Amino acid sequence: MIEDLRVPTAKVASAGPLTIEKKRAVTRHRRVQFNMLGNQLAIMVNSMETEIETSQFLTVDDRLGRLIPLESSELTGSGETLSELMGSIRPLAFEPELVPKVWGGYRLLEHAARQQKTSDYSSFVGGNEICRIGESWEISGVAGKSSRLKMVSRHPAENGQPEIWTLQQLWQKFGASLAGSSFSTQPTAEQHPEFPWLVKHLECNDWLSLQVHPAVIPGCDSGGLTGTTPLRLFNPDSANKTETSKARVELPGEFSGKNGKFEFWLVVETAIDSEIIVGPVREDQREELAKQVEAGAREYELLEAGLLTRLPVEAGQWAILPPGSVHTVRGVTILEVQTPVDVTYRIDDYGRRGSDGELRTLHPREAARAIRSGTGLPQVSHSLLWDSHSTSPVDQSTLHEQSSRLIRHITAPQDPFQIRFQKLGNDLQILNLEEMTVLCVIDGELELIWKQGTELLAPRDVRLLPVDLREVSLRSKGESVSILLLTSSSSLGCNSPPSVPR
Numbered sequence: 001m002i003e004d005l006r007v008p009t010a011k012v013a014s015a016g017p018l019t020i021e022k023k024r025a026v027t028r029h030r031r032v033q034f035n036m037l038g039n040q041l042a043i044m045v046n047s048m049e050t051e052i053e054t055s056q057f058l059t060v061d062d063r064l065g066r067l068i069p070l071e072s073s074e075l076t077g078s079g080e081t082l083s084e085l086m087g088s089i090r091p092l093a094f095e096p097e098l099v100p101k102v103w104g105g106y107r108l109l110e111h112a113a114r115q116q117k118t119s120d121y122s123s124f125v126g127g128n129e130i131c132r133i134g135e136s137w138e139i140s141g142v143a144g145k146s147s148r149l150k151m152v153s154r155h156p157a158e159n160g161q162p163e164i165w166t167l168q169q170l171w172q173k174f175g176a177s178l179a180g181s182s183f184s185t186q187p188t189a190e191q192h193p194e195f196p197w198l199v200k201h202l203e204c205n206d207w208l209s210l211q212v213h214p215a216v217i218p219g220c221d222s223g224g225l226t227g228t229t230p231l232r233l234f235n236p237d238s239a240n241k242t243e244t245s246k247a248r249v250e251l252p253g254e255f256s257g258k259n260g261k262f263e264f265w266l267v268v269e270t271a272i273d274s275e276i277i278v279g280p281v282r283e284d285q286r287e288e289l290a291k292q293v294e295a296g297a298r299e300y301e302l303l304e305a306g307l308l309t310r311l312p313v314e315a316g317q318w319a320i321l322p323p324g325s326v327h328t329v330r331g332v333t334i335l336e337v338q339t340p341v342d343v344t345y346r347i348d349d350y351g352r353r354g355s356d357g358e359l360r361t362l363h364p365r366e367a368a369r370a371i372r373s374g375t376g377l378p379q380v381s382h383s384l385l386w387d388s389h390s391t392s393p394v395d396q397s398t399l400h401e402q403s404s405r406l407i408r409h410i411t412a413p414q415d416p417f418q419i420r421f422q423k424l425g426n427d428l429q430i431l432n433l434e435e436m437t438v439l440c441v442i443d444g445e446l447e448l449i450w451k452q453g454t455e456l457l458a459p460r461d462v463r464l465l466p467v468d469l470r471e472v473s474l475r476s477k478g479e480s481v482s483i484l485l486l487t488s489s490s491s492l493g494c495n496s497p498p499s500v501p502r
């Protein structure tokens with residue numbers, strides 16, 4: 001039987017993370033886990049030996065249903081600068097967070113286990129049963145899902161436990177060390193600046209939902225949720241596994257406008273049947289696509305109508321998906337960079353059921369609205385999407401070859417972030433950090449050298465390079481290494497393409 005969970009109120013921000021204000025997260029001898037299943041909050045009650053108490057506010061990590069402390073920039077004993085906090089300034093590594101998905105696989109899980117030299121996979125899924133993992137969040141400042149810094153602080157908290165910093169906390173406290181003073185990282189009355197990028201690895205073993213992301217998250221756009229909704233409790237001990245609580249989630253009537261979700265995908269690995277579906281193919285199809293989506297059209301109908309196109313994909317191709325682009329993909333692992341908006345509207349999910357056994361929710365109305373307010377056509381590299389006579393800006397990247405190095409600028413200056421792909425040889429290259437940079441290793445081994453240290457990075461390793469590092473040196477350990485560099489749009493227009501001096 002489920003005991004009194006004493007959940008007073010929960011505020012839902014979009015369909016994403018919940019913030020629950022409560023003094024006791026746990027009933028006697030039971031651990032309570034929270035999970036967003038579709039549009040419902042599920043609460044899972046596990047028998048536990050010990051009681052977990054917290055006097056803090058909690059946020060709900062809706063990926064694995066774990067409770068995590070609410071973000072706070074009020075950590076104590078932490079030093080005044082990033083350098084003091086960490087002993088010295090260095091590239092920042094974060095704990096990857098694995099997210100179960102119906103379309104996922106086991107490669108991200110295997111990779112995480114290899115990294116930590118463990119064969120206990122269950123530790124990566126919160127002690128739950130091993131399941132398909134679709135996403136590994138590498139760099140995130142998204143509220144309630146902010147990445148945890150791998151390094152332990154030099155200053156243990158008073159209770160002797162090392163402090164665990166999240167990226168969002170670092171961003172708010174040491175924003176200038178990370179990004180320079182041009183970035184505003186302090187909250188104002190109107191806004192609470194989030195870390196500007198979200199970096200994930202995706203393993204899409206099966207098709208993602210056919211989906212679209214919004215250009216703007218308008219008022220009342222709560223992913224289909226309005227008013228209040230009863231909490232659904234998942235209880236593994238009860239016969240029908242679920243019970244309904246009297247507690248209700250209070251949904252805000254309005255969300256303030258927020259910039260939408262712009263996505264970049266680099267295809268890293270493919271299978272035999274790797275394919276991508278995107279649309280609209282032409283601007284003049286946007287309204288028709290929106291109409292059919294609103295009327296509940298399935299993927300095959302949209303393909304038959306020529307409103308979407310289906311293409312084979314290979315490793316090394318990339319896709320640029322501005323808000324309002326309809327897309328899905330299968331048979332790939334992907335490095336994904338996006339603006340930090342965790343809102344997806346599903347058009348078709350091929351009748352799949354989520355971990356709760358229920359059909360995953362579709363959002364035809366919201367999806368149609370997102371398509372109408374789209375800000376550009378989806379682009380897939382290598383001119384695969386449009387034929388060579390087309391004037392569409394299929395491949396807007398510019399290519400520079402310098403001896404053993406190859407540099408490709410993928411994004412356009414007006415895009416919300418800048419992506420640069422580089423292939424390096426084993427001669428030393430100096431990267432001047434004029435702005436905060438995220439470094440992702442795609443293929444090969446990379447030696448990363450900075451003033452006080454050096455580190456050997458492998459494929460799928462991701463590091464945040466604070467601007468205070470000033471410069472790092474890069475060198476391939478083998479014949480060559482492929483890396484992706486992510487920077488902001490701020491300095492773009494002026495010094496594009498940025499130089500990488502020897």
Ligand SMILES: O=P(O)(O)OC[C@H]1O[C@@H](O)[C@@H](O)[C@@H](O)[C@@H]1O
Pocket residue numbers: 101135200208209210211263336344346
């Ligand atoms: O709604 P599902 O199918 O789970 O897909 C959701 C996922 O879609 C992908 O395209 C990306 O946007 C991911 O960041 C997102 O989490």
